[in-house]
Amino acid sequence: MSMSSSRLPALAITTAFARRFPSSSTKKIASVTAVRFLSTAPHPSTPSQVVIDRYTTSPPPPTTAASNTARLPNNVRDRNALFDDEEARHMGGVTATVRHDWTKQEIADIYSLPFHDLMYRASTVHRMYWDPSEVQQCTLLSIKTGGCTEDCSYCSQSTRHKTFVKPTPTMKVQEVLEAARRAKEAGSTRFCMGAAWRELGNKKNAFNHILEMVRGVNGMGLEVCCTLGMLNADQARQLKEAGLSSYNHNLDTSPEHYPNVISTRTYEDRLQTIANVRDAGIQVCCGGILGLGEKEADRVGLLHVLATLPEHPESVPINALVAVDGTPLGDADEIDRVDAFDMIRMIATARIVMPRTMVRLSAGRLSFSHAEQYLMFQAGANSIFNGDKLLTTDNPEFDEDQAMFNKFGFKGKPAHKGPLVAPAESAGQVHITRVEAPHKEEQYA
Numbered sequence: 001m002s003m004s005s006s007r008l009p010a011l012a013i014t015t016a017f018a019r020r021f022p023s024s025s026t027k028k029i030a031s032v033t034a035v036r037f038l039s040t041a042p043h044p045s046t047p048s049q050v051v052i053d054r055y056t057t058s059p060p061p062p063t064t065a066a067s068n069t070a071r072l073p074n075n076v077r078d079r080n081a082l083f084d085d086e087e088a089r090h091m092g093g094v095t096a097t098v099r100h101d102w103t104k105q106e107i108a109d110i111y112s113l114p115f116h117d118l119m120y121r122a123s124t125v126h127r128m129y130w131d132p133s134e135v136q137q138c139t140l141l142s143i144k145t146g147g148c149t150e151d152c153s154y155c156s157q158s159t160r161h162k163t164f165v166k167p168t169p170t171m172k173v174q175e176v177l178e179a180a181r182r183a184k185e186a187g188s189t190r191f192c193m194g195a196a197w198r199e200l201g202n203k204k205n206a207f208n209h210i211l212e213m214v215r216g217v218n219g220m221g222l223e224v225c226c227t228l229g230m231l232n233a234d235q236a237r238q239l240k241e242a243g244l245s246s247y248n249h250n251l252d253t254s255p256e257h258y259p260n261v262i263s264t265r266t267y268e269d270r271l272q273t274i275a276n277v278r279d280a281g282i283q284v285c286c287g288g289i290l291g292l293g294e295k296e297a298d299r300v301g302l303l304h305v306l307a308t309l310p311e312h313p314e315s316v317p318i319n320a321l322v323a324v325d326g327t328p329l330g331d332a333d334e335i336d337r338v339d340a341f342d343m344i345r346m347i348a349t350a351r352i353v354m355p356r357t358m359v360r361l362s363a364g365r366l367s368f369s370h371a372e373q374y375l376m377f378q379a380g381a382n383s384i385f386n387g388d389k390l391l392t393t394d395n396p397e398f399d400e401d402q403a404m405f406n407k408f409g410f411k412g413k414p415a416h417k418g419p420l421v422a423p424a425e426s427a428g429q430v431h432i433t434r435v436e437a438p439h440k441e442e443q444y445a
């Protein structure tokens, strides 16, 4: 984390900030007590303000008036600590709180709201925590395709299903880095690498190459994510040291429905890998797939597991099944296909119960019109995968997504840019300042 000691002026402090940063909250944020200011004029009692840099892979930007925007730590623990004392945010009659004690019934009640109420609430919560004009573009590359021994019944890469996928060896480091460079040029700020296997296990050679890939992609200033199956604690630690930002490991569906989809590893196995990732200080990317023959209660059940984890995943991908011929779910005629409203409800509910999380509109976009996708962004999705392939299945062409972004007035989200520190951030520049405890209550008055 880099900090600048430049003096930054303050225009307004809301009482909401005061509630969120009581005087006992001096323990976190690298010994900085944090108060946010909307800034345009010097403030007399802010002698040691700091801007905390969001980026650790590139030098901090100069602190000119134009660049004095909020910077959050890239380190996940430092970043999450920024919000520890926050109680709630309020906007337009809607209150949002980052809670970990949701009941299933509460989530089901949100999921079942009349559509206009659900959309209003989700969209408002989204604006409290995120810039709604920013949608992250991510690229997902299959660095090792097919030949997986697991039996996930939706997957084209399992050896147990006869699909069009032909197994290929792990890609070379240079090939992967070249792909990452191209992705960055095309506007991606997050590069994800996926390998089709059950677990990293004892694949020492492959792991060393992957660590090299992670270092290389991180060095380009991109967020770097991997999805490599089950991981142990030591592997997670090595990935963290190499610069991995995030690890993807989806729970797919509810604990109850999971055994109908996968039998070769358990829900608990998955939760253990997620815990190993979290313990290593890597951001967690964990979501699910709609269209696995689940009931709506299973969708709520998945969100309940995610939203009651000790820390919410920083990233929750919501996928619509892309049915592949030869897979059990692709061939199952009796399973209802997912429609846009299923996706919108799921995204909106995820946004409300995990407001600080990136909700990623992931696989299945080819079946949705721009108008339908727009509703998903309104519901709180703030990421897409670009490029015409998503692992092995088709995805919209890059140019088509650019046209959609232009139509909606979206811009890409920069790498490592986290949630808004406070609602005020979207209205101007917010700075994290050092405020001596004795003066704090006076300032809030």
Ligand code: SF4
Pocket: 148, 149, 150, 151, 152, 155, 156, 157, 158, 195, 196, 197, 198, 229
């Ligand atoms: S989803 Fe992953 S673990 Fe499951 S079969 Fe496909 S590649 Fe293997």
